[in-house]
Amino acid sequence: MQPAALDFQQNFFELFGLSARYRIDVAQLEQHYRMLQAQVHPDRFTHLSETEQRVSMQWATRVNEAYQTLNNAVRRARYLLALHGVDTQEETNTAMPADFLQQQMEWREAIEEAQQARDDKALTELETRLQREMHELQQQLAVKIDDEHDYPAAAGAVRKLKFMEKLAEEIAAAFDAIDY
Numbered sequence: 001m002q003p004a005a006l007d008f009q010q011n012f013f014e015l016f017g018l019s020a021r022y023r024i025d026v027a028q029l030e031q032h033y034r035m036l037q038a039q040v041h042p043d044r045f046t047h048l049s050e051t052e053q054r055v056s057m058q059w060a061t062r063v064n065e066a067y068q069t070l071n072n073a074v075r076r077a078r079y080l081l082a083l084h085g086v087d088t089q090e091e092t093n094t095a096m097p098a099d100f101l102q103q104q105m106e107w108r109e110a111i112e113e114a115q116q117a118r119d120d121k122a123l124t125e126l127e128t129r130l131q132r133e134m135h136e137l138q139q140q141l142a143v144k145i146d147d148e149h150d151y152p153a154a155a156g157a158v159r160k161l162k163f164m165e166k167l168a169e170e171i172a173a174a175f176d177a178i179d180y
Contacts, residue, residue, distance in 0.1 A: 008058075011083060012066035022077055022145040024070060033067045073138050074161045077145065077154060086151040088158045100160060107167050115174035123178070127171045134164050 013020040016032040038044075040059035045052055069075045078088055096104075107126070114122035137157055144154040 008062070012070055012079060015063070015066050016070065018070070020080060020083060022080060022142045024076070026071070029067070029070055033063065036063045073141075074158060074165065077141055077158050077161075080145055081151055081155055081158065084151050086155050088155040090159055090162050093159065096160065096163070100163075104163055104167070108170065111167070111170050111174050115177055118178045120175065120178060123171055123174055127168070130164060130167055130171065134161060134168075137161055137164070 011020065015036070016029055018024050018028065018032075037060070040056055040063055042053060042056045042060055045056040048056075069079050078090075081088055107130070110126055111123070114120075114126060137160060141154055141157040141161070144150045144157060
């Protein structure tokens with residue numbers, strides 16, 4: 001069953017025919033994803049043996065996992081760093097610059113205030129500002145990984161992005177809370 005070009009030893013970038021870089025061609029990722037899904041989708045192998053169906057399911061799972069990883073900026077950075085032997089230490093290293101932590105507290109206070117005031121305009125402004133700041137940090141991450149190969153600094157940026165993702169979740173939860 002295994003398509004000739006596929007190899008379980010390939011990393012996610014190789015699987016999609018992409019260079020192992022933070023900056024990727026999203027259109028190429030999408031195109032290769034659709035092509036691979038068409039090749040390995042389990043529905044194509046229902047007439048084959050159980051073993052071949054299981055291999056198809058494993059491939060479909062791997063293709064989906066690879067796509068989800070590469071299509072998400074933070075997961076892609078984390079994966080790239082792991083390929084270079086760098087652990088982002090998101091669970092164990094919560095040390096952050098004091099100004100960043102102060103900013104996090106200010107964000108949380110602003111989210112709470114907007115939620116309590118049921119101010120969806122303020123939440124929208126916070127969300128827009130957060131998305132802009134996350135985008136800027138992702139641009140810095142691209143430079144650290146692709147251009148400077150400064151993987152420890154990139155790991156720090158990934159940890160910051162994780163904090164910012166939590167803020168985005170808190171904003172979404174605040175929107176949900178005021179919609180009731």
